[in-house]
Amino acid sequence: MTATLDRPRPRQRSARTPVMLLALMIALVLLSLAWGGLGGWVADEHSSAASAMVTVDEPLSLDAQQLYQDVADADVTATTMFLASSQPPLASTQHYLNDIAAAGAQLSALRSAGGQNQAESAALSTLARDLPVYSGYVAEARSNYALGYPLTGGSFLQVASEEAHLDLLPAAKTVFDQRNDALAATSGQATGLPLVIVALLLAIIIGIVLYRAQRWLARRTNRMFNVGLALASLVLVISAVWLLAGFLAGRSDLNAGIADGSQPARELAQASIGVQQVRGDAVLNVISRSGDTSFQSDFTTTSRNVGPGPHSLLSAAAAAQSGDGPAAGLVAAAEREATTWYRANAEVYKLGADAEYASERDMVIGAGPGASSSAAEYNVLEPDITKAIGDDESDFRSAVSKGSNALSPLEPVVLVAALLMALCCAWGLWRRLAEYR
Numbered sequence: 001m002t003a004t005l006d007r008p009r010p011r012q013r014s015a016r017t018p019v020m021l022l023a024l025m026i027a028l029v030l031l032s033l034a035w036g037g038l039g040g041w042v043a044d045e046h047s048s049a050a051s052a053m054v055t056v057d058e059p060l061s062l063d064a065q066q067l068y069q070d071v072a073d074a075d076v077t078a079t080t081m082f083l084a085s086s087q088p089p090l091a092s093t094q095h096y097l098n099d100i101a102a103a104g105a106q107l108s109a110l111r112s113a114g115g116q117n118q119a120e121s122a123a124l125s126t127l128a129r130d131l132p133v134y135s136g137y138v139a140e141a142r143s144n145y146a147l148g149y150p151l152t153g154g155s156f157l158q159v160a161s162e163e164a165h166l167d168l169l170p171a172a173k174t175v176f177d178q179r180n181d182a183l184a185a186t187s188g189q190a191t192g193l194p195l196v197i198v199a200l201l202l203a204i205i206i207g208i209v210l211y212r213a214q215r216w217l218a219r220r221t222n223r224m225f226n227v228g229l230a231l232a233s234l235v236l237v238i239s240a241v242w243l244l245a246g247f248l249a250g251r252s253d254l255n256a257g258i259a260d261g262s263q264p265a266r267e268l269a270q271a272s273i274g275v276q277q278v279r280g281d282a283v284l285n286v287i288s289r290s291g292d293t294s295f296q297s298d299f300t301t302t303s304r305n306v307g308p309g310p311h312s313l314l315s316a317a318a319a320a321q322s323g324d325g326p327a328a329g330l331v332a333a334a335e336r337e338a339t340t341w342y343r344a345n346a347e348v349y350k351l352g353a354d355a356e357y358a359s360e361r362d363m364v365i366g367a368g369p370g371a372s373s374s375a376a377e378y379n380v381l382e383p384d385i386t387k388a389i390g391d392d393e394s395d396f397r398s399a400v401s402k403g404s405n406a407l408s409p410l411e412p413v414v415l416v417a418a419l420l421m422a423l424c425c426a427w428g429l430w431r432r433l434a435e436y437r
Contacts, residue, residue, distance in 0.1 A: 017220055018433055024213055025429035029422045031206045032232065035199075036418020039243055042199045043410035046247060049190035050254060050404035054397055057183040058262070060113055062393065064179040065269040067106035067127075068172040069386075072276035074099035075164040078138045079283045080365040080375070082157055086145045093142075100135050107131065110175060116182050123174035126167060134163045158287050165284060173273060180266055187258050190403075191251045196244070203240040207233065210425075221432060228428015232421040239417030246410045253403030261396025264320040268331070268389045271313040274306040275338075275385065279378050282348055286357075286364050296349045303342050308335040317388070327391035334384045341377035348374050 077096040081088035107127050115121030137160035144153035210233045217226050278299055285295040307314035314335050321328035344363065351360035366375030 021429055021433050024216075025426055025433070028209065028213065028229075028232070028425035028429070031209060032418050032421035032425055035202060035206055035236065035239075035421065036415045038202055039199045039239070039414035039418070040411045042195045043243060043247075043407065043414055045195060046190055046192075046250070047404065047407040047411060049186050050250065050400060050407050053183065053186050053190060053254075054400050054404060056113070057179070057186045058393070058396065058400075060110060061176075061179040061183045061266075063106045063109050064172070064176040065272070065389075067103055067110065068169065068176055068273055069276060070099045070103035070106060071131075071164060071168050071172055072273075072280055074103065075134075075161055075169075076276075076279055076283050078141075079157060079161055079287060082141065082145055082153065083283075083286060083361055084365050086148075086150050086153070096138070100131075103131060110179075116178050120175055120178035123171040123178070126171040127175070130163060130167045130171075134160055134168055137163060154287065161280075161284050161287060165280060169277075169280070176269070176273070183262065187254065187262070190407075191254050191258075196247050200240060200244060203236060203243075207236055207240075210236065217432065221435075226428045226432070228424045228426075228431070230428075232424035232428070235417050235420045235424065239414050242413050242417075243410055246406055246413075250403040250406035253399050253406060257396045257399030257403065259320065260322040261392045261394075261399060264317040264327070264331075265389050265392035265396060267313045267317040267320070268385055268392065271306045271317065271334075272382070272385045272389065274302045274313065275378070275382055278302050278306075278345060279374075279382075282345060282364050282374060285349075285352060286361050299345055299349065303338075303345075306338060308338060314338060317392075321392075322395070325391065325395070327388045327395070330384045330388035330391065334381060334388065337377065337381040337384060341374065341381050344374040344377045 074096055077092060077099060081092035081096065107124070111124050111128065115124055137156050141153045141156035141160060144150070144156060210229055214226055214229050214233075217229070218224050281295045281298055304312065306312060307316075308318075309315060314331065318328070318331045318335060321331055348360055348363050351357075351363065363374050366373045366379075
């Protein structure tokens with residue numbers, strides 16, 4: 001008897017149904033909008049990161065690499081042109097001035113973007129402060145050489161080169177490393193899985209709620225099919241599959257761009273920095289005459305790191321090249337040229353150790369026989385590395401742009417789908433509510 005009294009009577013159930021329908025309608029509308037909010041935000045996060053890789057992080061990483069190269073080339077150009085003649089040709093002077101102007105432009109772009117952290121900000125400040133100091137020392141050296149005071153000019157030139165090696169180039173290397181880290185972080189954000197998984201879990205939960213709501217309606221209203229909820233379920237499935245498919249397609253392109261473009265380009269850029277370091281140390285060794293063996297020791301360590309050889313930068317870049325593209329050929333050529341250049345540099349240090357300073361200087365500045373000149377070999381090696389970097393960066397931009405294009409439509413698709421779901425849920429349940437008026 002008690003159980004019979006506690007069981008809701010048909011009239012009581014009928015009275016409670018409109019309230020439950022209204023609560024269900026509100027819940028489904030809110031869940032639909034939540035899908036739009038979370039799914040749209042996830043799509044925007046990945047799309048924005050992919051876009052930033054192409055438009056912000058990759059160009060700034062190139063600026064940082066070019067900044068180092070411009071400073072290193074300016075120092076080598078200024079030093080070698082005065083080692084060759086106290087009255088250097090106009091072309092050499094203009095080459096140096098172009099390097100300084102280019103370095104200033106790269107530095108301005110990097111400072112406008114702002115430092116990623118304290119280390120990069122400090123390095124940029126060092127470059128902004130010391131680049132004019134360096135160019136001032138070179139200007140003093142030029143004036144003294146022009147006035148016929150080569151000893152004083154040489155002193156200023158040595159101070160300028162030490163300024164470049166002790167302050168400018170380490171700061172430029174720090175900026176390069178930080179910008180590469182920023183590019184890697186952005187690529188991780190663009191290709192990461194956790195956010196997409198969370199969005200898809202929400203879609204599954206909403207799908208389960210929609211299914212159970214339709215079953216509940218079928219029992220309460222004796223109607224096997226609710227058009228509004230069925231349409232909302234269909235829109236949910238389509239938008240979730242679209243989000244997943246678009247993300248996977250974009251992620252595939254982004255990963256291809258990183259593996260085949262960005263990664264080998266980064267290794268080649270580091271190899272280029274190593275080549276610049278070896279070249280600059282050889283020139284500084286000629287003008288310093290300190291008897292310090294650290295330059296030769298650094299040459300041995302750096303050349304092993306640059307490669308070719310096991311675990312070296314050039315070999316890693318060669319292994320990462322895709323197919324038989326132009327970059328692969330350039331890297332293979334660079335591996336051969338680096339080996340020849342190392343032999344020339346080893347001969348340079350041997351001449352210095354034997355106190356054959358004139359021959360050492362000639363090999364370094366390119367006044368010696370072309371076949372054995374360190375400068376001539378450098379002038380073959382460095383352009384091939386630079387061209388290979390450009391080809392890899394072009395592959396990177398192409399693949400990442402394709403991936404970004406695959407990701408960019410996902411946000412509006414999910415938002416529109418969420419609004420359609422909310423309207424379908426409201427329409428489907430409102431029709432049932434109208435029956436109780």
